[in-house]
Amino acid sequence: MKLSSILTLLAVVATASADDYTKCYQLDDIALPNGVPPEVGGLTFSSDGWLYVCLRRSDVFRAKPGEDPKAFDWKLFASGFHNGCGIYSPEPGKILVTQMSDLTSATDTDGDGVADQYRIVADDWGLSGNYHETNTFCPDGKGGYFLAIGTASHNGSVFEHTKGEYSVFGRRGRNFSSVKNRGWILHLDKNGVITPWASGFRMANGIYTDPDGETWSGDNQGDWKPVTPFYHIEKGNFYGHPSSLVWDKNWPKDKDPLLTYRNDLDAYNKHRTEAAVLVPYTVCRSASEPIMIPRNGSFGAHYAGQYILPDNNGTRLCRIMVEKVDGVYQGMVTYLQNGGGLRSGNNRVAFSPDGKSLYVGQTVRGWGAPAEGLQRITYKGGTPFDISTIHITPDGFRLTFTGDIPDLSANSFQVSSATYQPTWVYGGVAQNKQKHSVNKLAKTDEHTVAISITDFVPEKVYEIKLPDLKAADGSLLNNNIFHYTVHKIPGASKRSGLPF
Amino acid sequence: MKNPAHALFLLFALPISAGEPITYDNLPLGSESKPLLLSTYMPDPGLDEAYFAHHGKSAKSPKYNPGTGKDIPGEYDPIKGLPASLGVSFGPALSYAFDTVECRIAYAWQGGFLDMYPYWGDPVRGSRQSYDYVPQLVGILFHKANPMSEIFVDGKRLTDLDHPKFVGYNLENGTPAFLFSRGGHEFKLKVTPNTKTPLSFSFTLSSPDKIAITYDTPNGDRTTNTLTRTVTGTALGNFQGFPRDMKIKEASVANGRKLFDGLGCSACHSVDGSLGHGPSLAGLYGSKRPIEGTQELVHADEAYILESIKNPGAKTAKGFPPNYMPPYILKDLEYQSLVLYIKSVAKGQ
Numbered sequence: 001m002k003l004s005s006i007l008t009l010l011a012v013v014a015t016a017s018a019d020d021y022t023k024c025y026q027l028d029d030i031a032l033p034n035g036v037p038p039e040v041g042g043l044t045f046s047s048d049g050w051l052y053v054c055l056r057r058s059d060v061f062r063a064k065p066g067e068d069p070k071a072f073d074w075k076l077f078a079s080g081f082h083n084g085c086g087i088y089s090p091e092p093g094k095i096l097v098t099q100m101s102d103l104t105s106a107t108d109t110d111g112d113g114v115a116d117q118y119r120i121v122a123d124d125w126g127l128s129g130n131y132h133e134t135n136t137f138c139p140d141g142k143g144g145y146f147l148a149i150g151t152a153s154h155n156g157s158v159f160e161h162t163k164g165e166y167s168v169f170g171r172r173g174r175n176f177s178s179v180k181n182r183g184w185i186l187h188l189d190k191n192g193v194i195t196p197w198a199s200g201f202r203m204a205n206g207i208y209t210d211p212d213g214e215t216w217s218g219d220n221q222g223d224w225k226p227v228t229p230f231y232h233i234e235k236g237n238f239y240g241h242p243s244s245l246v247w248d249k250n251w252p253k254d255k256d257p258l259l260t261y262r263n264d265l266d267a268y269n270k271h272r273t274e275a276a277v278l279v280p281y282t283v284c285r286s287a288s289e290p291i292m293i294p295r296n297g298s299f300g301a302h303y304a305g306q307y308i309l310p311d312n313n314g315t316r317l318c319r320i321m322v323e324k325v326d327g328v329y330q331g332m333v334t335y336l337q338n339g340g341g342l343r344s345g346n347n348r349v350a351f352s353p354d355g356k357s358l359y360v361g362q363t364v365r366g367w368g369a370p371a372e373g374l375q376r377i378t379y380k381g382g383t384p385f386d387i388s389t390i391h392i393t394p395d396g397f398r399l400t401f402t403g404d405i406p407d408l409s410a411n412s413f414q415v416s417s418a419t420y421q422p423t424w425v426y427g428g429v430a431q432n433k434q435k436h437s438v439n440k441l442a443k444t445d446e447h448t449v450a451i452s453i454t455d456f457v458p459e460k461v462y463e464i465k466l467p468d469l470k471a472a473d474g475s476l477l478n479n480n481i482f483h484y485t486v487h488k489i490p491g492a493s494k495r496s497g498l499p500f
Numbered sequence: 501m502k503n504p505a506h507a508l509f510l511l512f513a514l515p516i517s518a519g520e521p522i523t524y525d526n527l528p529l530g531s532e533s534k535p536l537l538l539s540t541y542m543p544d545p546g547l548d549e550a551y552f553a554h555h556g557k558s559a560k561s562p563k564y565n566p567g568t569g570k571d572i573p574g575e576y577d578p579i580k581g582l583p584a585s586l587g588v589s590f591g592p593a594l595s596y597a598f599d600t601v602e603c604r605i606a607y608a609w610q611g612g613f614l615d616m617y618p619y620w621g622d623p624v625r626g627s628r629q630s631y632d633y634v635p636q637l638v639g640i641l642f643h644k645a646n647p648m649s650e651i652f653v654d655g656k657r658l659t660d661l662d663h664p665k666f667v668g669y670n671l672e673n674g675t676p677a678f679l680f681s682r683g684g685h686e687f688k689l690k691v692t693p694n695t696k697t698p699l700s701f702s703f704t705l706s707s708p709d710k711i712a713i714t715y716d717t718p719n720g721d722r723t724t725n726t727l728t729r730t731v732t733g734t735a736l737g738n739f740q741g742f743p744r745d746m747k748i749k750e751a752s753v754a755n756g757r758k759l760f761d762g763l764g765c766s767a768c769h770s771v772d773g774s775l776g777h778g779p780s781l782a783g784l785y786g787s788k789r790p791i792e793g794t795q796e797l798v799h800a801d802e803a804y805i806l807e808s809i810k811n812p813g814a815k816t817a818k819g820f821p822p823n824y825m826p827p828y829i830l831k832d833l834e835y836q837s838l839v840l841y842i843k844s845v846a847k848g849q
Contacts (some may be wrong), residue, residue, distance in 0.1 A: 033521060035521075035523045035524070036521050036522070036523060037522070037523070037524055037620075037623075055522070057522045057616075057620060058522040058538055058539075059521050059522050061521075076519070076521050079519055079521075079522070079537070080537040080538055080539050080586070081539055082538070082539035082540050082541075099539055100539075100584075101539070101583070101584040101600065102584075104668070105668075115671075116670060116671045116672075117668070117670050117671075118668045118669050118670070118671075119667065119668035120666060120667060120668050126556065127583040127584050128558065128583065129541060129578075129579065129581050129583045129634075131541075131619075131628060131633055154564055154566065154576075155630060156630070156631065156633065157576065157577075157578060157579040157631050158558045158561075158576075158578050158579075159541075159544075159558065159578055159579060159580065159581040159582075159583050160544070160557070160558055160578040160579070160580055160581075161544070161552040161555035161556065161557060161558070161581075161582075161583070162555060162556035162557075162558050162583055163555065163556070163583040163584040163601050164556050165556045166556040166557060166558045166559070168559055168561070171558075171559075171561040171576075172561065172562070172564065172571075173564055174564065174566045178558065178561075179556065223566065223569075262569060365621070365626050370625075370626040423569075424569035425569060426566055
């Protein structure tokens with residue numbers, strides 16, 4: 001080993017708690033074929049190592065990724081899809097794509113590298129002619145799939161003649177569900193049987209089943225979605241956007257769900273299931289596809305097992321940690337990456353087979369200034385100075401740093417809380433705002449500190465800021481703003497009674 | 501290319517099943533050897549109400565004010581369109597819409613495909629047309645489906661067989677063959693251009709079942725289970741895509757070039773002498789042109805060029821099929837700019 005290498009190694013060890021994030025994670029722009037609109041609707045790796053990229057105007061390209069981000073050898077594999085916003089490869093030479101009207105498979109049956117057989121796999125939903133009705137999906141881990149069926153927008157029309165039945169009540173409001181199963185998550189089992197799974201989505205633009213078989217989705221902040229939610233998806237639940245209820249067999253046919261819940265928020269709050277984690281608008285404006293950071297540490301042991309929630313309307317990827325308290329998921333959100341060359345329009349994500357690189361596909365076409373393309377974030381080693389986890393305690397939180405605990409006092413923290421009541425209004429304001437003090441601070445191990453909070457009650461979102469925190473070597477904390485959604489306080493039976 | 505054999509070799513060296521990628525060009529076009537298929541919203545060029553037997557029927561809806569969360573005076577009107585159709589382009593020779601809800605050829609046209617501009621938006625700004633985003637036809641519409649199909653299956657009209665269900669399609673050397681079931685039978689439908697007769701297409705409808713498939717008559721032979729037929733139509737309408745205001749303030753070569761690219765002329769007419777769906781414009785102006793149906797050469801002057809844009813069917817250039825180009829209705833300054841550009845191309849400017 002050369003002396004310079006040894007010195008570098010020593011340097012890494014010496015500053016293990018304070019590596020610069022950009023040294024740990026390298027961002028590359030991946031070039032897509034020249035002249036092709038790089039609007040990435042879907043992204044997936046097949047078991048034989050191809051990276052498939054579904055572009056929204058029609059085409060699916062594939063390449064075997066190499067080091068050089070500008071030298072991927074892209075081949076057109078399939079084409080003709082209508083706004084394909086979800087892709088998965090169940091076996092070599094075969095892909096599934098969710099387009100506007102259906103889930104279609106495309107198979108290369110003769111081995112020439114181009115799909116020649118297209119089959120409808122599922123289409124148990126309607127298509128109104130509205131431009132906004134995109135769909136996405138994920139494998140359920142059991143040979144089937146979860147499909148997230150998007151709603152229509154009042155910024156567009158419906159056609160005189162729709163695919164499938166039309167609902168007059170479903171057409172009402174801002175984002176609407178005028179045709180079957182819009183605003184639903186459907187389950188397609190391995191035998192092809194499709195079941196309506198959960199309702200109440202505005203635009204679950206991204207769905208994910210983790211290695212434990214738990215299914216997660218975001219939704220798009222807007223009407224009935226005051227902030228960006230991160231939902232744990234379970235069968236039979238209603239997640240809060242009323243329009244989709246017109247397709248619920250238990251909802252009375254003569255009742256307008258929008259009007260009903262606009263006039264009766266109490267009944268609405270009883271019916272709906274809350275998000276596991278609420279992400280304030282300032283942190284994420286438009287959630288897209290969640291994914292778990294590999295547990296084996298390939299993308300950094302300090303974030304292993306946490307979720308990434310990309311922002312389709314900001315140059316950032318959120319990082320979410322969940323824990324179960326009294327049987328309910330709740331947890332913390334901060335950034336994995338905020339800026340640093342990342343584009344906006346973050347829409348789809350996929351880890352490379354070695355788990356070291358995160359591919360991020362971007363598109364915002366039709367929703368703002370174009371931010372389209374494909375980027376790659378590769379973990380190069382090292383540990384950024386960050387707070388890796390925040391766990392709840394009976395009287396506050398336990399914060400674990402990625403390295404040694406820096407100098408801290410109660411004044412290092414700025415803690416506040418708020419609630420967010422969904423209504424028909426687009427977006428929402430924080431209610432029941434309160435400032436809290438840190439009245440106790442204790443080191444529980446060499447990386448962890450526990451804080452207790454004044455007036456600590458459940459059913460609120462707590463913001464924890466550490467504005468000027470520095471590591472021993474003077475480097476700034478990679479993230480200094482964290483939000484923890486408290487549904488339950490361990491060991492406490494009290495409820496705040498606040499609308500949440 | 502000087503050596504035609506070389507050109508032929510190149511043509512066949514290309515993988516037949518791999519089409520061209522979609523680009524920012526809002527006027528994509530397939531070809532006879534590489535048809536283009538797009539699943540997309542498609543226009544409804546006035547199909548009969550009864551045609552939509554298996555579609556849902558929408559309705560006017562109260563206008564909504566998202567600021568107050570309340571309905572306001574006025575109503576949203578539904579717009580025309582096919583929600584789940586597949587557009588297929590063989591270049592100027594033939595385009596058609598296969599409707600996956602009705603499992604039928606909804607309509608067919610010649611001389612262009614779809615103008616995706618209202619849907620895909622401006623390549624730079626990226627925005628669709630707010631409430632008018634359905635892609636628009638380019639070309640000459642010559643066939644619209646009748647509510648009652650002319651095809652009979654075992655004596656029953658195809659449209660009287662219940663439960664049309666789209667299954668998918670195969671690309672057979674790049675040409676789509678659609679699979680669907682109806683009335684308990686499976687069918688395969690393959691459509692191809694018929695270059696022998698203007699404003700026509702050919703199709704083959706077959707079934708693995710032992711059924712008689714006939715056209716215009718309920719009686720037929722059960723052993724064939726295949727129907728091949730040419731359908732010839734008449735010009736039902738000319739379409740030139742989404743009306744764009746190119747903001748032409750003066751007649752100039754530069755504006756002519758802008759129009760030439762913007763209207764999609766360049767998809768068929770080269771300016772460097774290379775072969776295309778239509779005659780190249782290199783050396784066109786001022787030359788003597790051979791015309792179909794006459795021995796007399798025609799002088800390609802300004803009048804000829806203008807006529808060829810306004811009424812392309814009046815004189816068809818020799819070696820090219822009729823009806824491959826729709827008439828273009830433009831403003832005077834736009835016509836003048838195109839003529840100036842075509843003149844400049846002829847001179848090699």
